[in-house]
Amino acid sequence: MTHVSPAAARRSVRLPRVWWAGWFLVLLAALPPRPAAAQVFWEDDGPRVLVLASYHHGNPWTDSIVEEIRQVFQAERPTAKLHIEYMDAMRNDPREVFPSIEALFRSKYRGKRPATIVTIGDEALNFLLARRDRLFPMVPIVFSAVSATRKLPIKDPAGIVGVAETVDIKRTIQIALALHPRATRVVGVSDLSSVARYDFERFWRTFPLFEDHVRFDEFVGYSADELRAELARLPPQTIVIDVAFRRDRLGRVFSPAEVVRLLGDEGRFPVYSLWDYSVGQGVVGGYVSSGKAQGEAAARLAFRVLDGAPIDAEAATRDELTVPMFDYAQLQRFGIPMGLLPPGSVVVNQPETLYWKYRYYFWSVTLVIGTLLTLVMVLTSNVLQKRRALRELQASRQRYRAIVEDQTEFLVRFDKLFRITYANSAVCAFLRMSREKVLSMAVDQFVPAERLAMLRPEVAARTPDEPLFAGEDRVRSADGACRWIKWTGRAIFGPGGSVEEYQVVASDVTSEKQIYQALEKSHEAYRELAARGQKLLENERSRISMEIHDELGQNLTALNIGLSMLGRNAGGPDEGERIREMRDLTERTIGSVQRISHELRPPQLDELGLLAAMQYHARRFLGTAGLAYRFEQHGGAPDIRLDTDRATALFRVFQEALTNVVRHARATRVLIRVTAEADAVGLEISDDGIGIDDHAKRSQNSLGIMGMRERIRAHSGRLTVSGRAGQGTTVTVRLPVPAEETET
Structure with a gap:
């Protein structure tokens, strides 16, 4: 204020x-x-x-x-x-x-x-x-x-x-209603002068903004006695706005104080004004037009004219020409707290207290004392913070040293020339050297030269945005033994953005490496054993299939011929009927023998090749199941690229995949695509069935899928099963062709 x-x-x-x-x-x-x-x-x-x-x-x-x-x-x-x-x-x-x-x-x-x-x-x-x-x-x-x-x-x-x-009628009404929340009516008073008509026109245009909250009335062109009579009939919850009342209908001119006494009905109503000269004469206040601001603005425009600046017809309005101004006595009279006034309000008739009289001295002394106290507190706080920070730094260093020295992982720091600047106890024990000897050496004395040549540019390429690097290498100890370590490094940058040193945290993974290598050898032996078992199984199937086809099939055929001849020489109808039944049984047995022989080893695979065997099996198996299918071939025939073992493995996977489609997929269409590339043969089988979820693909009980993977993995191939529930399943096989067969 x-x-x-x-x-x-x-x-x-x-x-x-x-x-x-x-x-x-x-x-x-x-x-x-x-x-x-x-x-x-x-x-x-x-x-x-x-x-x-x-x-x-x-x-x-x-x-x-x-x-x-x-x-x-x-x-x-x-x-x-x-x-x-x-x-x-x-x-x-x-x-x-x-x-x-x-x-x-x-x-x-x-x-x-x-x-x-x-x-x-x-x-x-x-x-x-x-x-x-x-x-x-x-x-x-x-x-x-x-x-x-x-x-x-x-x-x-x-x-x-x-x-x-400028007169701010809208904000004057707003602040009046805010300071008198129980008001139910707002009355604007004006005379009939030409200037007053302009101001009242603005007042009237503001009415619709507030009609939902209060009732508005206007008293324009009344005599003093008529105005008193009208005001006397108004309820107590009324706010009076002095829009521009200076002279009544009979020509009597009123001073600002007389206007306020008249409009306020001798203090019964709060009166608000739009002009600063009325504040202090009995009005509560308002957003008033400032005569001082008008005079200053006019004087400065006159300076422009006197200076010869070009001017045009212009009517400038400025927000600073109106200010929120209130009378302290009227605020007290109507019980209005000063805290409700808008920011930047000017309050006149405010009593001058002892504090107000000497406020500059009071605040000057307070500022000096406050500054000194603040300075003392800041200095004291700085000293205490420095002592506390020093103690915490010493404790942190001790904790860090204990953590670094006691941990089992290796911690090494080295500079841009790969000279070791720090090594913890675990590093010294691993290398079987003293700390002094380790700090006198460089990294290239422990890492093979060919690996170090690859490591230098990788480490030098680190940036503040990408400071990390990692790897797995062999290192030599003092006795010449080689061991494996797995490490992660970080480049440490200085304030200027340049590398100051590198820090590496590593662990001994020699045992894990040996276990992994042994496990890989075991897996390889298992795959070789499985491949050998599959080959023996296929050979045995081929032998049994041939024996069934050659011996049992020929014998059944001869038996069928004998029964046919015997039927022609039968003596009676009963004997003929029994012979016909025996021939039917013999023919069904021949069909079963042929089917079992085909399943053990399709003869088309050996006689016509892999592609023809696949087409025959698809036509026979899917056609019997009533499924529509399309068989596509891309590239050359795969038969000339695959040896017998690989062709058999791919055909068995093909059989198993079609079996799964018929048994589990509930499909209506199947797409088979065989692709022969320069270095591999591909097989893709897709259906439009119920699909397969991730759990079924990873389940250990899915022996069919696991068996297919093992057949292909034995020949360094890859098999993937993809699909989602309700969107079908796709089996994709890629079987590489050995280089010597590709050249052939």
């Missing part, structure tokens, strides 16, 4: 009769000019500025603007000469007095051309706009305190500039 000394009470001025003022101005105009006295004013050094005020001297709004113009000119343009004229248009009818004023000015300022004219209020501007060419031709005009909503009647915009009078 800004504290302002109490405003001086202003006395009302009684209105002289209009016809007396008119005759007085006519007589002044008729008097002969005084050349000597007049010319002295206009011939002094410095520019001449004529200030033309719409109202009379003693009007608080006019006086505040005139006083501010005078102070700004005295402070910044002391050589300028101000001549101030008051038109008294509030207490007189402008239509009656303007002709007399024109005659007076024509006589008084004949041959005395001012550098610029500053007008205050709408009436002064209207007077000059209609008579400038006759009284002050080509003299620039700077207007102030004109209504911001009016359309300026400027026919010739050259040489006219000014600042408009």
Whole structure:
């Protein structure tokens, strides 16, 4: 809040009769000019500025603007000469007095051309706009305190500039309702003057924003007695807004204090105003238009004109021309806490306490003491923090040293030249060397030269964004033994972004390496044994298939022929029927023998090749199951690229895959694609069945899938099973062809 000394009470001025003022101005105009006295004013050094005020001297709004113009000119343009004229248009009818004023000015300022004219209020501007060419031709005009909503009647915009009078009616109503939350009615009061009509028009346009909360009424053009009668009928929860009430319907002019007493019904209602001169006269406050701001803005525009800056017709409105201003006494009267006022509010009539009187000394001493105390506290805190940080650093170093020295993993640091700068106890024990000896050596004394040549550029390429590097290498100990270590390194960068050193954490994985190698050998032996078993099994199947086909098949065929001949020589119908039954059984047995022989070893695989065997099996197996299928071949025939073992393995996988489709997939279509490439043979079988989930693919109970993988893995191939539930399954096989067979 800004504290302002109490405003001086202003006395009302009684209105002289209009016809007396008119005759007085006519007589002044008729008097002969005084050349000597007049010319002295206009011939002094410095520019001449004529200030033309719409109202009379003693009007608080006019006086505040005139006083501010005078102070700004005295402070910044002391050589300028101000001549101030008051038109008294509030207490007189402008239509009656303007002709007399024109005659007076024509006589008084004949041959005395001012550098610029500053007008205050709408009436002064209207007077000059209609008579400038006759009284002050080509003299620039700077207007102030004109209504911001009016359309300026400027026919010739050259040489006219000014600042408009801004009133913030919306925010004034908002703050009034906020400070009086129980209010149910807002009344705007105005007279019938032309200026008041502009202001009340703005007030009326604001009504719809608040009609949902309160009721609005307007009292316009009433006499004082009529206004008292209307106000007396209003409820206590009423807020009165003084929009522009200065003169009642009967022509009586009221001072600001008289207006507040009248509108407030002798203090019954809170009164809010739009003008700063009313604050301190009994109104609560509001967002008021500042006469001081108007005067300062007009003076600075006049400076531009005097400096010769080009100007156009312009009416500038500025937010700083209105300020939130309140009366402390009225706030106390209506029980309004100052904490509810908007930020930056100016409060007048605030009592001056002992603290307020000596506040600058109080805050100066408080600031000095506070600064000293803060300085002492900061210094004390810094000392304590440094001691605490030193103790924590020492403890941290001891913990770090204990952790590093006691851990079983290896910790090594080395510089950019790969010279070892630190090694913990685990490193020394692993290398079977003392710490002093290790620190006198370089990394290349423990790592093979070929591996170190690969490691140097990898380490040198580290950046602050990618500081990590890792690997697995063999190192030599002092006795020449080689052991495996797995390590992770980090490049440590300095403030300038360059590498200061490298740190490596490693562990001995020699035992794990040996176990892994033994496990790999075991797996390889298992695969060789499985491949040998599969080969023996296929050979045995082939032998049994041939024996069944050659011996059992031929015997059954001969038996069938004998039964046929015997049936032709049968003596009776019963014997013939029994012979026919025996022939049917024999033929079914021959079919079973052929089927078993085919399943043990398809003859097409040996006689016609892998591709024909696949096509025959698909036609026979899928066709019997009633599934539609398509068989595609890409590249050359795979038979010429695969040996017997690989062809058999691929065919068995093909058989198992089709069996799974028929038994489990619930499919309606199957796509078989065989691809022969330069270095491999590919097989892909896809169906549109129910699919397979991840658990089924990984399940140890899926012996069919596991058996297929092992058959292909025995020949260094790869088998994958993909699919999702409800979207079918795809089995993909890629079987490499040995180099010697590819060349063949």
